Amino acid sequence: DKANYRHFMAKEIHEQPEVVGHTLARYLDMASERIALPMKLPFDFKDVQHLSITACGTANYAGYVAKYWFEQFARLPVEIDIASEFRYREAPLRSGDLAIFISQSGETADTLAALRYAKEQGLHTLSVVNVPTSTIARESEVVMPTLAGPEIGVASTKAFTCQLTALAALAIAAGRARGTLTDADEAKLVHGLIELPRLMAAALTHEPQIERLARDISKAQDVLYLGRGTSYPLALEGALKLKEISYIHAEGYAAGELKHGPIALIDEKMPVVVIAPYDRVFEKTVSNMQEVAARGGRIILMTDAKGAEEATVDSMVTIMMPDMPAAFTPMVYAIPVQLLAYHTAVVMGTDVDQPRNLAKSVTVE
Ligand code: M6R
Numbered sequence: 001d002k003a004n005y006r007h008f009m010a011k012e013i014h015e016q017p018e019v020v021g022h023t024l025a026r027y028l029d030m031a032s033e034r035i036a037l038p039m040k041l042p043f044d045f046k047d048v049q050h051l052s053i054t055a056c057g058t059a060n061y062a063g064y065v066a067k068y069w070f071e072q073f074a075r076l077p078v079e080i081d082i083a084s085e086f087r088y089r090e091a092p093l094r095s096g097d098l099a100i101f102i103s104q105s106g107e108t109a110d111t112l113a114a115l116r117y118a119k120e121q122g123l124h125t126l127s128v129v130n131v132p133t134s135t136i137a138r139e140s141e142v143v144m145p146t147l148a149g150p151e152i153g154v155a156s157t158k159a160f161t162c163q164l165t166a167l168a169a170l171a172i173a174a175g176r177a178r179g180t181l182t183d184a185d186e187a188k189l190v191h192g193l194i195e196l197p198r199l200m201a202a203a204l205t206h207e208p209q210i211e212r213l214a215r216d217i218s219k220a221q222d223v224l225y226l227g228r229g230t231s232y233p234l235a236l237e238g239a240l241k242l243k244e245i246s247y248i249h250a251e252g253y254a255a256g257e258l259k260h261g262p263i264a265l266i267d268e269k270m271p272v273v274v275i276a277p278y279d280r281v282f283e284k285t286v287s288n289m290q291e292v293a294a295r296g297g298r299i300i301l302m303t304d305a306k307g308a309e310e311a312t313v314d315s316m317v318t319i320m321m322p323d324m325p326a327a328f329t330p331m332v333y334a335i336p337v338q339l340l341a342y343h344t345a346v347v348m349g350t351d352v353d354q355p356r357n358l359a360k361s362v363t364v365e
Pocket of ligand 1: 056057058059102103104105106107108111154155156157240241244358360361362
């Protein structure tokens with residue numbers, strides 16, 4: 001049931017503060033501000049030398065964000081793969097290492113085949129799934145359910161932010177086990193996670209501005225999304241979301257790659273969505289924005305108060321996100337990214353919940 005929303009997608013976007021709260025409650029202890037995984041791990045993170053993360057589509061982008069977390073918090077080398085590539089490319093895998101699979105439906109054919117392949121190679125398998133009775137959940141050694149509730153819209157929204165939440169908890173647990181995070185680091189990170197529902201709710205208040213912006217975007221032929229660090233996979237996700245429901249061509253790029261090709265596309269007609277919380281790499285992203293502005297590109301900047309103050313670039317719409325610690329910005333910035341795709345699709349008059357040619361769960365390869 002869509003409650004009072006026009007589409008399931010809108011309802012699911014708005015449910016995010018609540019369902020992320022549910023996922024948090026499953027994986028951490030709010031009172032002590034520590035990670036408290038409810039399941040026993042059949043491996044020790046200290047013995048894991050290499051982590052592979054495999055998924056498709058939006059779930060793959062959640063994994064891509066998590067790569068940054070596992071590397072930073074647990075100093076664990078991570079390879080992120082698209083399931084259809086992982087299963088055929090004969091990557092050298094080490095038995096005893098860990099492979100993580102991420103899937104909303106738990107039925108995606110390529111992800112399931114990749115899981116079976118990893119098992120055959122003697123890897124430990126852990127899946128982050130939204131449907132706990134699914135095949136991927138059943139066949140994995142360890143399951144971390146995301147408590148997003150049923151996701152009906154073909155475009156994945158709340159499953160994505162819940163996947164990120166579960167993966168963040170696991171990356172912190174890995175850091176603790178490997179001795180790369182102190183108790184104080186853990187407490188700080190967990191505190192950041194606990195703040196997420198409130199910050200996501202704050203992000204949702206920008207919907208009217210994004211709705212107005214969507215009228216503009218709906219006239220574009222192509223849209224470019226840029227980000228650095230964890231905002232890079234979010235840029236990929238933004239472009240996927242826009243193309244799958246509005247049918248407007250979009251591309252996500254690491255901001256630093258701009259000069260290596262995509263800058264040739266930029267003219268006055270090209271909206272460029274820049275996802276740039278004020279973080280370690282912010283200044284670098286500002287110089288990329290200047291390159292876009294110098295070529296007449298129209299910049300839509302998603303940032304916070306400090307970022308807005310520091311980004312002195314013309315021709316810009318700024319979508320102001322709340323101030324927050326850098327680690328978990330993807331969960332909060334996902335909201336304007338999703339809303340922009342959603343409202344653009346509504347303006348275009350497409351079938352938002354059932355976009356053409358797509359299925360909610362891709363059970364054939
Ligand atoms: O059910 P899964 O998470 O395994 O699905 C993976 C992709 O098919 C899915 O994320 C797809 O990319 C969505 N339509 C994106 O919105």
